[in-house]
Amino acid sequence: MGRKKGRNRRPRVQSKIPEPAVVASSSAPPPPWIELPRDVTANILQRLGPEAILRSxxxxxxxxxxxCKDPSLWRVIDFSNTMQIDWYTMYxxxxxxxxxxxxxxxVDLTIQNFGDDELIEYIADR
Structure with missing residues (x-):
């Protein structure tokens, strides 16, 4: 007994994998934070604190x-919330x-859980 073609066959479903979208870097709009005025950006960054600014x-x-390089951003430095005691050297x-x-x-510096005489001398010299 021969089998007839096409009978009792499941239809083949071809799955199409979508191709990745090609994005031209020159036509992409800039991120929204780029458009903020400089003083607004500085205010936001200052709220992060010195550790977050320097690390990320x-x-x-x-x-x-x-x-972040603007000296006015660094008039008040607060390192009082240092959680990583083992990062003494990094702080x-x-x-x-x-x-x-x-x-x-x-004009104002607060440090906690780190620092030595050399650091205090460095701060005083600056």
């Missing part, structure tokens, strides 16, 4: 990088970097 925010885009380095970025405009 300054790496978001070139606009934020430039704002010393971040504090030095923050004091350096203030370019002599530092």
């Amino acid at each position: 925010a300054q790496q978001v885009c070139s606009t934020w990088w430039k704002v 010393n380095v971040m504090c030095r970097r923050a004091v350096y970025r203030s370019q002599g405009q530092l």
Whole structure:
């Protein structure tokens, strides 16, 4: 007994995999935070605190990088919420970097759970 073609066969369903959308980088609109005025961006970044600025925010885009380098952003530095006690050396380095970025405009500095005589001398010299 021979089988007849096409009988009792399931129809083949061809699944089409959608092709990835090609996005031209030159035509993509800039992120919305790029359009913010510089002082608004600085205000937002200042609320993050020095640790978040130095560890991540300054790496978001070139606009934020430039704002993070502004000495007025570093007039008040608060490292009182340091949670990682084992990062003693890292906090010393971040504090030095923050004091350096203030370019002599530092008016208030709070540190907690880290720091040594060398750090205090560095801050005083700046």
